[in-house]
Amino acid sequence: MLKEHLPWIIVAVVVLVVIVVGVLLSRSSGDAYHGLLRRGKARPPREHFRSDDDPSPVALKHAAVIINPTKFADLVAIRARITAGCHAAGWGDPVFYETTVADPGRGQARQAVHDGVDLVCSLGGDGTVRSVASGLIGTDTPLGILPAGTGNLLARNLDLPFDNIDTAVTVAITGRNRRIDVGELVIGDPEHDLDGDTRDATEPGDPADPEHPGTTTYHFLVMGGLGMDAAIMAGTNENLKNKVGWPAYMLSGVKHLVSPEFRTRVQIDNGDPFRRRARMVVIGNCGRLLGGLVLMPNARVDDGQLDVVIASPRGVVGWVPVATRIATRQRKGHPTLDHRTCQEISVRTDRPVPVQIDGDVVGEASSVRATVRPGVLTVRVSHV
The missing domain is CATH 2.60.200.40 (Tumour Suppressor Smad4)
Structure with a gap:
């Protein structure tokens, strides 16, 4: 009689063992999972939830460009060239300001710093450069020089390009910072x-x-x-x-x-x-x-x-x-x-x-x- 039921007894025992082990493993892994949650380590990596064609958004940098409008006959064209240069360097759309007789650049530079831009560029002659720079003195926001004057003396003394606006934009965006007096x-x-x-x-x-x-x-x-x-x-x-x-x-x-x-x-x-x-x-x-x-x-x-x-x-x-x-x-x-x-x-x-x-x-x-x-x-x- 025992011999006849032995195979079934063995099968039942095996099934019972599998069930018990499964319950134990489930409880163990659950305890571990909750322990990891308590330690803040249970969240799977972000890429587990992201497909290859859905990269995380990267905050683009932005430049402010302070223009002396009297220097240009076609402001739309010059803005388009500067915007294209920013995009080519991986930056976002620049923010444009225009100088006035009452404020030739200083107030606009201060406003740009307050707005949190990464770079402030002057687009004009030496007077515009000076006025914009006066609004950046003592800050960590760098000045980019886009020369558009007759003398362009600071650009010459710093060996910056002063006869090609596209090259000047590239240097302003990708160059290194230098502290000057x-x-x-x-x-x-x-x-x-x-x-x-x-x-x-x-x-x-x-x-x-x-x-x-x-x-x-x-x-x-x-x-x-x-x-x-x-x-x-x-x-x-x-x-x-x-x-x-x-x-x-x-x-x-x-x-x-x-x-x-x-x-x-x-x-x-x-x-x-x-x-x-x-x-x-x-x-x-x-x-x-x-x-x-x-x-x-x-x-x-x-x-x-x-x-x-x-x-x-x-x-x-x-x-x-x-x-x-x-x-x-x-x-x-x-x-x-x-x-x-x-x-x-x-x-x-x-x-x-x-x-x-x-x-x-x-x-x-x-x-x-x-x-x-x-x-x-x-x-x-x-x-x-």
């Missing part, structure tokens, strides 16, 4: 020195010096100057400049070779003041000019210093050796070409003289004070 120039009221208190004059967007209410504070990236160089800028014909470019400055320069001298009282850092007769005083953050000329061979945009050139040639003939020294980059030993370096300089003149900031004439003054602000601006430059 910024110059700060406080200009006194033409009828008063820096101790005057006649009025509160401010550049649009720039606060007046709180210690000297009768002053205006500007930032410069390339150079600030007073005397002949500012007179040249003021005397350059705009129509001619638009037609022939920077050679228009040369014609104005010839006209101003006999600009009258002015007496100066100069103080470098905390040194003793000294007096000079001068035709121009140039204070530079970098030294390269138009036409391949280098006024300040040792000037660097990130050396924490300002370079100063005081030129005092006598008459037209006196400019010949000065021009030779500038062309050959020789500065030492010439009696009418004084070259200094400093972190701060104050200049007072015996009468109001024209003043320029990065090529823009900002009026006349008889007192100026310039200081350097080391490394406060981030600029996007090429990797080479």
Whole structure:
């Protein structure tokens, strides 16, 4: 009898064992699963729920482009080129702002930073670059330079492309960050020195010096100057400049070779003041000019210093050796070409003289004070 039922008994035992083991394994794995949940490790990898053709979305970077609309006849076309350049680099649509007479770029740059863009580009001349940069000082948002002016001096000094907007866009998006210095120039009221208190004059967007209410504070990236160089800028014909470019400055320069001298009282850092007769005083953050000329061979945009050139040639003939020294980059030993370096300089003149900031004439003054602000601006430059 036992022999007859033995096979069935064995089958029943096997089935019972399988059921018991299955229940135990199920309970064990369930306990493990809930334990993993408690430790936050039970969620399968994200790719288990995603097909190969459904990649996770990546947040695109965005640039703000601040345009001087007076530089372009077809704004739609230039916007399309910039947008195409951003897309080609894997960035999203750029955000465009336009400068105005009341706000040539600083307010737009600050708004762009507030909006959280990854890059702020200036599209215009040196004045637009300066205004946009003034809104980025002290921030970590980099400045991209898309040159569209006559001089494009900062672009030249940073070896950036200044004659191809598409290449400039590529460098602005894919380049490396470089910290550079910024110059700060406080200009006194033409009828008063820096101790005057006649009025509160401010550049649009720039606060007046709180210690000297009768002053205006500007930032410069390339150079600030007073005397002949500012007179040249003021005397350059705009129509001619638009037609022939920077050679228009040369014609104005010839006209101003006999600009009258002015007496100066100069103080470098905390040194003793000294007096000079001068035709121009140039204070530079970098030294390269138009036409391949280098006024300040040792000037660097990130050396924490300002370079100063005081030129005092006598008459037209006196400019010949000065021009030779500038062309050959020789500065030492010439009696009418004084070259200094400093972190701060104050200049007072015996009468109001024209003043320029990065090529823009900002009026006349008889007192100026310039200081350097080391490394406060981030600029996007090429990797080479």
